[in-house]
Amino acid sequence: EVQLVESGGGLVKPGGSLRLSCAASGFTFSSYSMNWVRQAPGKGLEWVSSISSSSSYIYYADSVKGRFTISRDNAKNSLYLQMNSLRAEDTAVYYCARDPGGYSYGIDYWGQGTLVTVSS
Amino acid sequence: DIVMTQTPLSLSVTPGQPASISCKSSQSLLHSDGKTYLYWYLQKPGQSPQLLIYEVSSRFSGVPDRFSGSGSGTDFTLKISRVEAEDVGVYYCMQGIHFVTFGQGTKVEIK
Numbered sequence: 361e362v363q364l365v366e367s368g369g370g371l372v373k374p375g376g377s378l379r380l381s382c383a384a385s386g387f388t389f390s391s392y393s394m395n396w397v398r399q400a401p402g403k404g405l406e407w408v409s410s411i412s413s414s415s416s417y418i419y420y421a422d423s424v425k426g427r428f429t430i431s432r433d434n435a436k437n438s439l440y441l442q443m444n445s446l447r448a449e450d451t452a453v454y455y456c457a458r459d460p461g462g463y464s465y466g467i468d469y470w471g472q473g474t475l476v477t478v479s480s
Numbered sequence: 481d482i483v484m485t486q487t488p489l490s491l492s493v494t495p496g497q498p499a500s501i502s503c504k505s506s507q508s509l510l511h512s513d514g515k516t517y518l519y520w521y522l523q524k525p526g527q528s529p530q531l532l533i534y535e536v537s538s539r540f541s542g543v544p545d546r547f548s549g550s551g552s553g554t555d556f557t558l559k560i561s562r563v564e565a566e567d568v569g570v571y572y573c574m575q576g577i578h579f580v581t582f583g584q585g586t587k588v589e590i591k
Binding site for chain 2: 395397404405406407410419421455460462463464465466467468469470471472473
């Protein structure tokens with residue numbers, strides 16, 4: 361069974377930093393691209409970043425480019441999101457999500473999410 | 481960026497009746513590999529999204545056959561043949577041809 365478990369969320373002041381983690385199990389983590397997707401309170405879904413299986417290809421939404429860094433450790437079956445210079449508008453539940461593979465993009469499995477609150 | 485537009489934004493359905501949600505993309509979602517990368521998700525209250533349909537019309541593992549997807553190019557539809565109480569939540573379409581973008585979501589409730 362595919363499992364994705366996020367951690368690391370919490371309350372942080374504007375301008376602060378936070379590092380999210382996602383522990384993956386139930387599949388060969390090193391074979392799949394991974395994503396971070398966020399959802400502001402009461403709002404819709406917004407793709408944040410993606411990373412290919414070997415970390416060769418990394419992409420960011422314009423809203424986080426230059427402030428967030430995605431990374432992975434295939435030996436630890438883990439995905440990360442380093443978030444710097446946080447703003448109030450970054451407040452959201454952050455989901456770790458698996459890309460099913462193929463020639464384009466997609467998401468098949470989601471974690472339960474971790475809440476990040478940016479407030480003074 | 482590819483913009484995904486869903487209609488309606490909310491839907492109230494009597495149990496046992498059908499429901500339909502439309503999703504339009506600002507660009508064609510047909511990839512050079514011949515596949516069309518349009519997905520449908522359901523986010524039940526208090527839960528993370530779950531995949532229902534991938535590549536326009538393929539049901540994901542464990543998804544009941546009352547859910548079906550159709551469409552091509554830029555116009556897509558999700559249909560629920562007979563809505564059940566467990567189908568309440570917000571439905572999102574998503575494109576995967578150029579990174580990932582989501583529709584605004586359609587909230588489905590039971591009358």
